[in-house]
Amino acid sequence: MNLSLLIPLLNEDESLRELYTWIVSVMKSKNYSYEIIFLDDGSTDKSWAIIEELAAENPNVKGIRFMRNYGKSQALHAGFAKAQGDVVITMDADLQDSPEEIPGLYEMIVTQNYDLVSGWKKKRYDSIMAKNLPSKLFNWAARKTSGVQLNDFNCGLKAYKNVVIKNIEVSGEMHRYIPVLAKNAGFGKIGEQIVQHQARKYGETKFGMERFINGFLDLITIWFISKFGKRPMHLFGALGSLMFIIGFVSAGYIGFSKLYHMYNGMRYSLVTDNPWFYIALTTMILGTQLFLAGFLGEIILRTKNNEKRYKVSMELN
Template sequence: MQLSVVIPLLNEQESLQELYNWLTSVLVKEELSYELLFIDDGSTDGSWDAIAQLADSDKRVKGIRFNRNFGKSQALNAGFLAAEGEVVITMDADLQDSPDEIPELYRLITEEDFDLVSGWKKKRYDSVISKNLPSKLFNAAARKTSGLKLHDFNCGLKAYKNEVIKTIDVYGDMHRYIPLLAKNAGFYNITEKPVQHQARKYGETKFGADRFIKGFLDLISIWFITHFAKRPMHLFGTLGVIMFILGGSFAAYLGIDKLFINPTARLLTQRPQFYLSITSMIIGVQLFIAGFIGELIQRSQNNSPRYLIRDKKGF
């Protein structure tokens, strides 16, 4: 199979038939063998019924339904596990991502040999205050931290080689950082392509302003995971040793000063350096213990499932 299109969704019943018609018109014209994977992330409207009807009428349509809302990252992960195409394209179901971009994204993977092509919504049709400005700040921070020169990390329209999506593990809210996950897995041939962004036609956005706060927290998490996930002692142990040495140096200074330089000076407990010394050594020991516990946790990871699939269609 040449192409898999993975579409995570939540309560997008109104747009699904129109999206399907648009996708099939583009893909049939390109004469590609393809499958459409709709991942219903616990919708409470009629989205699953719409997916089931599409799957019954077209064998190229497949659906996966979660037991409840687990999040976009888990939906993408389920879609990636099920995808069979040599090239995998992800897009949102709200009609803001244009299927007309798919042929060029496919070409960039198959002919230009990129591992991943990330869409760039150069011109957006979202609120400037609630989405555009926070998005610019978020992407600037992501570029600085990750070293990837992408303008739009969070664009849902992306194309991948199959081996990329079968290698990376998308969890938590890490769908924002799939290019960084791919880079960390050794796929360095990453680029971006300006894509057309559509105004939302039906319903309301499922993401609030809090997603940017979560995004920055995830950015810190992925920075830590990238550098220290397999060796937490390297971070916490190093900081602990530094703090302990700092505290010990204060203690040594106070002891030498009291014994040999100013024996008649005020009591050690009356000097602020004494409390700085004690506090630094305590923090140092705590950081070292945190690193040790992190090593134990890393070696006994819990592999319980992150989502529950309620139903499948078309498989």
């Protein structure tokens, strides 16, 4: 099979049939063998009923329906597990991603041997303050932190080799960092293609300003995971040891100072009157806690299970 198209959605009943017709037209014009997997992230409108109708009309249409809204990352996780195509393409269901871009992304994977190609919505139709400016800041921070040189990390239109999506773990809200996850997994040939961004035709955007706050927090998380996810003791153990050494040296200084005063017959104050006592006590406690955090992190890492983070209520084809 040439292509798997993964389409996560939430309450997009107005656009689904139009999107489906457009995709099928492109697939037939290129004579691709394909599957379309709609990933219903807990829609409360008629989205699932439309997906059932499409699946009855076309055996290439498949669907996964969550019991409630779990988030785009979880939807993609389920879709990645189900996808069978040699090339996997993700796109949004709101018609802002054009299916006409699919052949170009597909060819970059097949003929240029990219592991992943990310779309770049160079010209956007979003408001400047609501999306454009925060997106630029977010993408700049992501480039600096991850080392992946993409202009638009959050573009939903992306193409992957099948082997890539089978070897990355998408959780939380990490869908915007899939290129970073792919790089960390050893897939280094990551490209970018300018794609057309269309004005939203139906409904309203599901994302608010809070997604950018969450995005920056996730960026810190993925930086930490990429650096120390497999060896938390290297960070917490090192910091803990450093703090403990500072505390131990401070305690030694207090003891030496008291002995010195006693030996020379000098008057000395109580240990608790010395500010170094509290510095030593605090740093030794913090050092012990950090060391234990690293130790517990290592234990969790070695005993964790792979329990799914979502519940599927229905699945088609």
